Amino acid sequence: MSKQILPELKIRNKKINVPVIQGGMGIGLSNFNLAGSVAREGGLGVLSSAALDRIVSARKGHKVNSREAARLDVLDAREISNGHGAIGMNIMVALVNSYEDSVLGAMDGGVDAIISGAGLPFSLSEIAKKHPRFEEVALIPIVSSGRAAEVILKKWEKTNRMPDAFVVEGPLAGGHIGWRDEETAMAPENRLENLIKEVIDVCFAWNLDIPIIAAGGIYSHEDILHYLSLGCSGVQMGTRFLATHESGANDEYKKMLVDCKESDIELASKPGSPCGMLFRVLKASPFYQEALAHARVPKCDKGYLLNKGKCPAKENNETSFCICNGLLASVALAPTEKNLYTVGQCAVKIKKIDTVRSLMLELQGA
């Protein structure tokens, strides 16, 4: 395929020059510097609300709560963006205790979009409605099937506010993916192309003309053209932005990412993430190795990521492990713990750490 100029992406009333969303990456990986730099290059840079109270408190040198942390992170990213592009915040449904405060705090800070997955964001429109900026902020669920899109639409219909876009995330993505067992996740019917068609069909049936954003395994300019040709209006990418100088990943993380081969990447399930969804990891991550050996005593002392209000890793180290501590250690916020690294499957193609500027130009086919 030849190089082509990419069309702009319009979500709600916001025009985004480059139709690339840098996906939210917790904990602390899509920090204000990364998201602000992506926005500065004309894309939508996305912060992560995960453990933001700890991260921003450490950065500012005084204690802030989740709402204030979200507000300050948006302001800091906006400053780096120099007024260009757009800033979003990724708020995972599984972050039960801080969900509402993060939504409202991001809106206080002037965020352009809230992107929410890792569970179905049934309450997002209702919560956002409490804020005076409700009409200005794009609300974007992440789904992995047409059925998930449909149940969200049924729920949101009652609040008189429909989603402003759907991110459709396939099984090759980094972080959590929307399936509980590997066989189902990797079944041919769950290829990203098929999921996109399902979601487009649901939107058509609901007479809803909104952008569909493809995510999971997208690497190149040609990949972006491919998804645009299938009816998408843009893409969301995580792993490629993880491999930039601006991301919050530490040097060891970036080195392992650049060096990894297919056999180095695994979908953690037993033990897996406390929220029950498959979680893609670098197998050699020291924290994951410890979990595989059941060498960690069951423990949950952070309590960010919950499953039906509880963390199963508190009682049991066979089926789940405490990913919060491993992820916090990777951004120097749990000094006595080992590191845990998550990547997408396209990490195997990455050969160097780049700047956001050069990556954004490459993705535009320059």
Ligand SMILES: Cc1cc2nc3c(=O)[nH]c(=O)nc-3n(C[C@H](O)[C@H](O)[C@H](O)COP(=O)(O)O)c2cc1C
């Ligand atoms: C290191 C890493 C951390 C991630 N963390 C989150 C997260 O906290 N919340 C979320 O909804 N998605 C998360 N994701 C998914 C991304 O937002 C994005 O949808 C995904 O990376 C797209 O797939 P790709 O990695 O193949 O580009 C994460 C992805 C990566 C690589």
